[in-house]
Amino acid sequence: MSESSFRRKFETELGLSPQQYVARARINRAQSLIETTALSIADIARRCGYPSAGAMRYAFVRTLDVTPREYRRTFGGG
Numbered sequence: 001m002s003e004s005s006f007r008r009k010f011e012t013e014l015g016l017s018p019q020q021y022v023a024r025a026r027i028n029r030a031q032s033l034i035e036t037t038a039l040s041i042a043d044i045a046r047r048c049g050y051p052s053a054g055a056m057r058y059a060f061v062r063t064l065d066v067t068p069r070e071y072r073r074t075f076g077g078g
Contacts, residue, residue, distance in 0.1 A: 033048070041068045
């Protein structure tokens with residue numbers, strides 16, 4: 001299967017491009033770690049595949065309209 005065929009089929013089935021799917025999966029994992037651990041934001045960023053805490057912050061704000069620290073505060077942390 002060609003890359004373009006894969007991308008088209010993936011998007012048809014899931015409603016997201018492969019890149020959007022991976023980005024959403026990273027955000028979901030980061031949310032879970034923020035909610036359930038006391039790991040630093042930088043550690044969570046690394047565990048979720050972001051090159052830096054700043055890159056995760058940018059993705060968080062773009063996706064959820066809150067920073068990771070603000071998100072953590074909603075769960076009684078930090």
